[in-house]
Amino acid sequence: MAKVQVKIPTFKLKSGEEIPAVGFGTWLGLDEKLEFKIKDAPKMLEAVMYAIDVGYRHIDTAHLYRVEPEVGYAVRKKIEEGVVKREDLFITTKVWQHNHKPEDVEASVRASLKRMGLQYLDQVLIHWPMAISEEGVDEKIDYLETYRGLEAVLKKGLTRYIGVSNFNLDQMKRLLANCSVKPTSNQIQVNLNLLEDDLVKYCQENDVLVVSYTSFGSMISSRTSPGTPEPRWDSPIMHEMSKKYGKTASQIALRFLYQRGIATIPKSLTPSRIIENASIFDFNIDEADIATLEKFNCGYRTECPVFFQNYTHYPFDKVENININEVPISLRKWKNGANLDIE
Numbered sequence: 001m002a003k004v005q006v007k008i009p010t011f012k013l014k015s016g017e018e019i020p021a022v023g024f025g026t027w028l029g030l031d032e033k034l035e036f037k038i039k040d041a042p043k044m045l046e047a048v049m050y051a052i053d054v055g056y057r058h059i060d061t062a063h064l065y066r067v068e069p070e071v072g073y074a075v076r077k078k079i080e081e082g083v084v085k086r087e088d089l090f091i092t093t094k095v096w097q098h099n100h101k102p103e104d105v106e107a108s109v110r111a112s113l114k115r116m117g118l119q120y121l122d123q124v125l126i127h128w129p130m131a132i133s134e135e136g137v138d139e140k141i142d143y144l145e146t147y148r149g150l151e152a153v154l155k156k157g158l159t160r161y162i163g164v165s166n167f168n169l170d171q172m173k174r175l176l177a178n179c180s181v182k183p184t185s186n187q188i189q190v191n192l193n194l195l196e197d198d199l200v201k202y203c204q205e206n207d208v209l210v211v212s213y214t215s216f217g218s219m220i221s222s223r224t225s226p227g228t229p230e231p232r233w234d235s236p237i238m239h240e241m242s243k244k245y246g247k248t249a250s251q252i253a254l255r256f257l258y259q260r261g262i263a264t265i266p267k268s269l270t271p272s273r274i275i276e277n278a279s280i281f282d283f284n285i286d287e288a289d290i291a292t293l294e295k296f297n298c299g300y301r302t303e304c305p306v307f308f309q310n311y312t313h314y315p316f317d318k319v320e321n322i323n324i325n326e327v328p329i330s331l332r333k334w335k336n337g338a339n340l341d342i343e
């Protein structure tokens with residue numbers, strides 16, 4: 001059992017759902033050879049168990065991440081040990097882009113449940129609005145159809161809630177105008193570099209929780225190359241605020257999002273960071289500092305699949321004159337491999 005335990009509050013939606021304000025991310029990324037860092041899956045298993053011991057109750061995973069078996073094992077183990085009950089946890093997984101046909105959605109969710117050894121999920125998201133097949137993006141499949149597949153899965157009791165990820169403002173408006181069951185959340189990249197004010201405001205006004213991924217933005221050193229915007233971990237502003245609040249730059253980045261009503265799902269395999277990222281509920285960033293932090297907003301995205309940008313359901317602004325060879329190679333593999341070799 002972890003020595004430190006943190007009580008993580010929830011965000012309560014008007015519709016009654018409650019989602020922890022900080023959850024645990026499980027994407028391991030790709031290695032230098034562009035293979036899934038599957039060799040680190042045992043570390044992820046340990047990390048998820050540790051996170052549950054510390055007090056995390058939301059675990060965010062996906063078919064894509066290839067660690068559903070480890071996540072499921074860790075969850076079952078902690079239930080067996082009596083650390084948590086199944087109903088204390090909020091487990092999210094996602095339907096990857098090659099399963100967008102409505103009839104494939106249920107099969108995808110059932111396969112996730114089987115890999116995890118669980119009876120039900122708490123939330124299932126459409127991972128991206130674009131569908132892909134072996135040939136690349138499949139324009140024939142509209143995300144509204146995919147969402148109908150998710151609504152059917154909900155009716156069957158395979159999951160308690162459904163939602164989306166990487167949906168932009170227009171896609172959210174269209175979805176909300178056409179769905180029978182409202183999405184519980186939209187999981188998007190939002191951080192100090194990318195405030196996404198309009199999208200966040202629309203979601204919040206419509207009782208859809210915004211969940212941030214890549215919450216540290218440009219502060220992660222592996223994402224930093226010349227030209228990457230501020231802040232860094234050791235930028236003078238972050239340094240000053242760290243001193244003032246007695247918190248790390250990462251805690252300030254996460255707290256900033258919390259104070260905007262946005263949940264986060266930081267990933268870490270490092271025990272001290274797992275505790276650090278959950279320990280953001282005992283301080284408050286004052287208004288003047290919030291205004292200072294907001295100045296980092298510059299529309300910068302870390303990795304983003306620009307090679308899909310000419311397709312109808314690509315969610316982001318188009319980048320002009322993009323040279324595909326300048327796109328990070330991991331992303332090129334996503335394009336070329338269509339589905340990142342998901343079985």
Ligand SMILES: NC(=O)C1=CN([C@@H]2O[C@H](COP(=O)(O)OP(=O)(O)OC[C@H]3O[C@@H](n4cnc5c(N)ncnc54)[C@H](OP(=O)(O)O)[C@@H]3O)[C@@H](O)[C@H]2O)C=CC1
Nearest residue numbers: 025026027060165213214215216250266267268269270273
């Ligand atoms: N819906 C979507 O399309 C996407 C969803 N996600 C989800 O969001 C989660 C989080 O996003 P992700 O992009 O993984 O990255 P994060 O923004 O959580 O950053 C993870 C990296 O930051 C390091 N790190 C974590 N905490 C700290 C800290 N306190 N100080 C310094 N370094 C730290 C980790 O290192 P270490 O592990 O070595 O400690 C790791 O290298 C994912 O795991 C996934 O669940 C992510 C991307 C896209």
Ligand SMILES: O=C1CO[C@H](CO)[C@@H](O)[C@@H]1O
Nearest residue numbers: 027062064127128303304
């Ligand atoms: O969830 C995810 C993890 O990271 C990948 C690469 O950046 C994303 O594309 C994907 O959506």
